[in-house]
Amino acid sequence: EADIYQTPRYLVIGTGKKITLECSQTMGHDKMYWYQQDPGMELHLIHYSYGVNSTEKGDLSSESTVSRIRTEHFPLTLESARPSHTSQYLCASRPDRGYEQYFGPGTRLTVT
Amino acid sequence: AQKITQTQPGMFVQEKEAVTLDCTYDTSDPSYGLFWYKQPSSGEMIFLIYQGSYDQQNATEGRYSLNFQKARKSANLVISASQLGDSAMYFCAMWRSGNMLTFGGGTRLMVKP
Numbered sequence: 001e002a003d004i005y006q007t008p009r010y011l012v013i014g015t016g017k018k019i020t021l022e023c024s025q026t027m028g029h030d031k032m033y034w035y036q037q038d039p040g041m042e043l044h045l046i047h048y049s050y051g052v053n054s055t056e057k058g059d060l061s062s063e064s065t066v067s068r069i070r071t072e073h074f075p076l077t078l079e080s081a082r083p084s085h086t087s088q089y090l091c092a093s094r095p096d097r098g099y100e101q102y103f104g105p106g107t108r109l110t111v112t
Numbered sequence: 113a114q115k116i117t118q119t120q121p122g123m124f125v126q127e128k129e130a131v132t133l134d135c136t137y138d139t140s141d142p143s144y145g146l147f148w149y150k151q152p153s154s155g156e157m158i159f160l161i162y163q164g165s166y167d168q169q170n171a172t173e174g175r176y177s178l179n180f181q182k183a184r185k186s187a188n189l190v191i192s193a194s195q196l197g198d199s200a201m202y203f204c205a206m207w208r209s210g211n212m213l214t215f216g217g218g219t220r221l222m223v224k225p
Contacts, residue, residue: 033212040201041218043157045212090157099207100159100162102159103158105154106155
C-alpha cells in the first residue's frame with residue numbers, strides 16, 4: 001500500500017483567496033507529480049519534480065505554483081483562487097526503479 | 113507526441129461476466145510502458161496492471177489481464193468474472209520519456225447485478 005497523503009480532501013473557498021494543497025509521501029521517492037482532473041475526464045499533468053529544489057511545468061498550463069524543499073513534501077499553491085480552478089487535484093510519486101506512479105487520494109477544490 | 117485513445121466512454125457488463133476495455137496508443141518511442149488505473153467514485157487512482165513494450169508475455173494480475181497487441185498499438189484490459197465493486201472509471205496510460213504518464217479519456221464501467 002502506497003503511503004502518499006493529500007490534505008485537505010475537500011475544500012470550498014471563495015474567489016481571490018490564497019490556497020495551498022498539501023502532498024506528502026513517506027516512501028522516499030524523488031519523483032513527484034501534480035495532476036488536474038475535471039469530473040469524469042482525463043488527468044492532465046500540471047507540475048512535476050525530480051527531487052529537492054527541482055520543479056517543472058507539465059503539459060497543461062496552470063496558474064498554480066509548486067515547491068520542493070523537502071523530499072517528502074510537494075505542496076501546490078494558488079495565489080488567487082478563481083472558479084475556473086474548480087477541479088480535482090491528484091498528487092503522485094514514483095520510485096527511481098520501476099514505472100508505477102503511486103497516487104494520493106486527491107483534493108476536490110471548489111471555488112465559489 | 114504520445115496519445116492514448118479510449119473509444120468507449122461508458123460500458124455495462126453483467127456481474128460474473130468478462131469485459132474488455134479498449135485502449136489504443138500512438139508513440140514513436142521504441143521503449144514505453146502501458147498502465148491501467150481504476151478510479152472509483154471516491155476519486156483515488158488505483159494501479160491495476162503494467163505492460164512494458166519489450167515484455168514478451170501479456171501481463172496478468174488476478175482477474176485483470178492486458179491484451180497487448182504491439183503491431184496494432186492496442187493494450188486492452190480484460191476483467192474476468194466482473195464484480196459489483198468493479199464499477200468505476202478506468203484509465204489507460206502510457207509512460208513516456210521524462211518519467212511521465214499520458215492518460216486516455218477513460219471508460220466508465222457499470223456492473224449490473
